[in-house]
Amino acid sequence: MPETPLTAADLSEAGLLARIFPRLEMGERHNAATLLGPGDDAAVIAAPDGRTVISIDTQVEDQDFRLHWNNGYRTTGFDVGWKSAAQNLSDINAMGATATSMVVSLTIPPATPVSWVEDFADGLTAGIRELGAAECSVAGGDLGRGRELAVTVAVLGTLNGKNAVLRSGARPGDTVALAGTVGRAAAGLALLESKRTVESLNTEQRALMDSQCRPVPPLAAGPLAQAAGATAMLDISDGLARDGARLAAASNVILNFAEEELKLLAAPLLPASELLGADPLAWVLGGGEDHGLLATFPAANQLPYGFTAIGSVEALSSTVRTGIMIAGRPANTGGWDHFAD
Structure with missing residues (x-):
C-alpha cells in the first residue's frame, strides 16, 4: 500500500x-x-x-x-x-x-x-x-x-542614497519604455484554464504557462532605470493598459503606445492564441502578472539595458482627456481588478 x-x-x-x-x-x-x-x-x-x-x-x-x-x-x-x-x-x-x-x-x-x-x-x-x-x-x-x-x-x-522613482513624474516629450515582458502570463493563464491538457502543449506553449506560474521580473532593471534618469515607473501587475493608465493619471499626461511595438510584443504569444482562438493583443494590453516595468525617460536620455521604447508621453488637451492611446486613438484600459473580475 x-x-x-x-x-x-x-x-x-x-x-x-x-x-x-x-x-x-x-x-x-x-x-x-x-x-x-x-x-x-x-x-x-x-x-x-x-x-x-x-x-x-x-x-x-x-x-x-x-x-x-x-x-x-x-x-x-x-x-x-x-x-x-x-x-x-x-x-x-x-x-x-x-x-x-x-x-x-x-x-x-x-x-x-x-x-x-x-x-x-x-x-x-x-x-x-x-x-x-x-x-x-x-x-x-x-x-x-x-x-x-x-x-x-x-x-x-x-534606495542606497538615491531618490525613489514614482508614478507621478512623467512629462510630455518623454519616451515610454518597457523592461521585461507583457502578455505571457495572461496567455499562460488562458492555457491553464483551457481544456488543452498539459501533455498536449508544445514547448513554446508550456513556456507561456510557466510565465503565469513562475514569472520572471527584470529585477536588475529598476535600479538601472533610476540611474538612467527615469521620470516615472511602475510594476505591470494588472496589465499594460490599466497600469499605464495609473501612471498617466498620477503624472497628469497621456501615454501614447506605438501600434507596431505592441504587435511585436504580441508575436511571442501566437503559439497560445492560435491554439485557443484568442487575440494576442488583448493579452498584451490587458494581461497582468508578468511583472515587467513600465517607465518613462527624457527623450534625450539613452535607455538603459533591458528597456525597449514602446511609445511617447503627450500632454493632455481640451479634447483628449484619456490617459492611454494607441497610435493616437483612445484605448480601453481593461486589465485585472481584484474585486470586479
Whole structure:
C-alpha cells in the first residue's frame, strides 16, 4: 500500500517550522540589513539609508491561484513560493530600490501535505536567489491554520542614497519604455484554464504557462532605470493598459503606445492564441502578472539595458482627456481588478 503522506496536522507548529527554516537558509543568508532574524517576537532590520521602501502582497487559493487547473496542471508549493517572491520583489524594483529583507505569513489547512509546505519554502528561496535579489534574505514571518491556503509577503528595500522613482513624474516629450515582458502570463493563464491538457502543449506553449506560474521580473532593471534618469515607473501587475493608465493619471499626461511595438510584443504569444482562438493583443494590453516595468525617460536620455521604447508621453488637451492611446486613438484600459473580475 502507498504510504500516507505526512500532513500539517501530523506535526506541531514547531515541528513544521523546523522543516521550513532550513529551506529558507535563514541563518546562512542574513545580510547586513538583517540584524536579528527568527527567534524573537520581531526581526530587527537596519536602514542605513535612513529610509525604508516597503511593499506587501497576498496570494489566496482560488482567488490568485488554483491547486488544480482545468488543463490538468497542479500548482506546486514551489510555484506559489516562487511567485510570492517574484511579485513582491518586483514592487521594490519598480521604485528603483533594492530588496533587503522579507517576512512571510503562511496560512495552511491542516490537511496540507508537509511536502507542499517544504516545496513552498524551496520556491521562495529559489525565487530570491535566481531572480537576482542577492541582497535579500528572509528575516522571519508567521505560520497559521486556516480553511484555505494564503500567503502574505512583505518586502523591505533600500534606495542606497538615491531618490525613489514614482508614478507621478512623467512629462510630455518623454519616451515610454518597457523592461521585461507583457502578455505571457495572461496567455499562460488562458492555457491553464483551457481544456488543452498539459501533455498536449508544445514547448513554446508550456513556456507561456510557466510565465503565469513562475514569472520572471527584470529585477536588475529598476535600479538601472533610476540611474538612467527615469521620470516615472511602475510594476505591470494588472496589465499594460490599466497600469499605464495609473501612471498617466498620477503624472497628469497621456501615454501614447506605438501600434507596431505592441504587435511585436504580441508575436511571442501566437503559439497560445492560435491554439485557443484568442487575440494576442488583448493579452498584451490587458494581461497582468508578468511583472515587467513600465517607465518613462527624457527623450534625450539613452535607455538603459533591458528597456525597449514602446511609445511617447503627450500632454493632455481640451479634447483628449484619456490617459492611454494607441497610435493616437483612445484605448480601453481593461486589465485585472481584484474585486470586479
